[in-house]
Amino acid sequence: MGMLAAMSERAVRRVRELTGGPSVLDGLTGSDLTTFLLDVFRRRARERRPADVLRRYREDRFATPGTVDLLSLRRAEDALLTALPPGTDTVSLAPLVPLGTHWVLGGVDPRKAVATVRGTEVAADSTVGLALEAAARRTGAGTVRLATTQRVTRAQLFDGAGAHFQLFAFVTAGRAPDFEREHLAEHLRFLIEALRGREFRIALTCLDRQGEAIAESVRSLPGVVDDPARERGRDYYRHLCFKVFLTGGEDRFEIGDGGFTDWTAKLLSDRKERLLTTAIGVDRLALHARTG
Structure with missing residues (x-):
C-alpha cells in the first residue's frame, strides 16, 4: 500500500470511530451524503474570517495564480x-x-x-x-x-x-x-x-x-x-x-x-x-x- 493510500485508510478509520462505527459511513449514500457534506462545509465556511481566507489564498496551491501570464x-x-x-x-x-x-x-x-x-x-x-x-x-x-x-x-x-x-x-x-x-x-x-x-x-x-x-x-x-x-x-x-x-x-x-x-x-x-x-x-x- 502506498503512502497516500495508507494515510487515507487511517483517516477513514478515525472518522468511523468518531461516528460510531462503519455502519454510519456506509449508510451515507446518495442525497444523504451530499446533504451531510454540504452542512459540514457550510459550518466551516461560516467560521472563516477575512484573514483566514487571505492566508489560504497565499498558501494553498489550489488557489494561487499560475506562473505564466x-x-x-x-x-x-x-x-x-x-x-x-x-x-x-x-x-x-x-x-x-x-x-x-x-x-x-x-x-x-x-x-x-x-x-x-x-x-x-x-x-x-x-x-x-x-x-x-x-x-x-x-x-x-x-x-x-x-x-x-x-x-x-x-x-x-x-x-x-x-x-x-x-x-x-x-x-x-x-x-x-x-x-x-x-x-x-x-x-x-x-x-x-x-x-x-x-x-x-x-x-x-x-x-x-x-x-x-x-x-x-x-x-x-x-x-x-x-x-x-x-x-x-x-x-x-x-x-x-x-x-x-x-x-x-x-x-x-x-x-x-x-x-x-x-x-x-x-x-x-x-x-x-x-x-x-x-x-x-x-x-x-x-x-x-x-x-x-
Missing part, C-alpha cells in the same frame, strides 16, 4: 487553435465532470482528482471531457473532431509547480475502416503546423503490431522519430502513443502527448469505436516561447 497563454493558445484541421468544433467545456470520470476512463486514482460534494470532480484532463462530448455526439454521427483549451486541476504534487495549468486538447472519434492511419497523420500534421518555426520532435511509441503498422504512415513526416523505450502511458493508451518535445541542441522540453484510447468504446459499449487524443500543456509551450 495570461497574454503569453493567449498567444500559445492562438497558435494551436489556428492550426486545427477543417471540420474541428471548438468546445467550451464545463470545469467539472461526473464523479469517477477520470478513474472509469483513464484509470487515474480518484485521489489525484479534486472531488466535490455534489457528485462531480474538477476537470483534471481535458481529453477526458472531450471524450464524453465526442461519445454524446457520435450517436448517428460520422467522424467527430473536437478541441478545447481549459484550466485543469490535479491533486498530486508536482516539483516546483502548482495544482492547476492550462491544457489544450484535440480529439477525433469515429469508426472508419482506416481510422487510425488517417487521423494519426491528421493530428501529427496539426502539431507540425502549430509548432512551425520551432525545433521539435514527435516521439512515437508502438505498443503492439497494429501500432507498428499505423506508424508506417507517418514516419516520413518532419520531426517524427521512434521512441521504443518509453515506459509511461503503456497501460493508458492502445496500439500507439506519442510525446511532443521542443528541442534546442541536445535539450528536450516536453510539452504534450497523445495516442489512441478505448474511452468512447467504453462509453458507448461498442468495441468498434475509436478515439485519438492529443494534449498540449499551454503553460509549458508559452514558457518555452518566453525563455527559449
Whole structure:
C-alpha cells in the first residue's frame, strides 16, 4: 500500500470511530451524503474570517495564480487553435465532470482528482471531457473532431509547480475502416503546423503490431522519430502513443502527448469505436516561447 493510500485508510478509520462505527459511513449514500457534506462545509465556511481566507489564498496551491501570464497563454493558445484541421468544433467545456470520470476512463486514482460534494470532480484532463462530448455526439454521427483549451486541476504534487495549468486538447472519434492511419497523420500534421518555426520532435511509441503498422504512415513526416523505450502511458493508451518535445541542441522540453484510447468504446459499449487524443500543456509551450 502506498503512502497516500495508507494515510487515507487511517483517516477513514478515525472518522468511523468518531461516528460510531462503519455502519454510519456506509449508510451515507446518495442525497444523504451530499446533504451531510454540504452542512459540514457550510459550518466551516461560516467560521472563516477575512484573514483566514487571505492566508489560504497565499498558501494553498489550489488557489494561487499560475506562473505564466495570461497574454503569453493567449498567444500559445492562438497558435494551436489556428492550426486545427477543417471540420474541428471548438468546445467550451464545463470545469467539472461526473464523479469517477477520470478513474472509469483513464484509470487515474480518484485521489489525484479534486472531488466535490455534489457528485462531480474538477476537470483534471481535458481529453477526458472531450471524450464524453465526442461519445454524446457520435450517436448517428460520422467522424467527430473536437478541441478545447481549459484550466485543469490535479491533486498530486508536482516539483516546483502548482495544482492547476492550462491544457489544450484535440480529439477525433469515429469508426472508419482506416481510422487510425488517417487521423494519426491528421493530428501529427496539426502539431507540425502549430509548432512551425520551432525545433521539435514527435516521439512515437508502438505498443503492439497494429501500432507498428499505423506508424508506417507517418514516419516520413518532419520531426517524427521512434521512441521504443518509453515506459509511461503503456497501460493508458492502445496500439500507439506519442510525446511532443521542443528541442534546442541536445535539450528536450516536453510539452504534450497523445495516442489512441478505448474511452468512447467504453462509453458507448461498442468495441468498434475509436478515439485519438492529443494534449498540449499551454503553460509549458508559452514558457518555452518566453525563455527559449
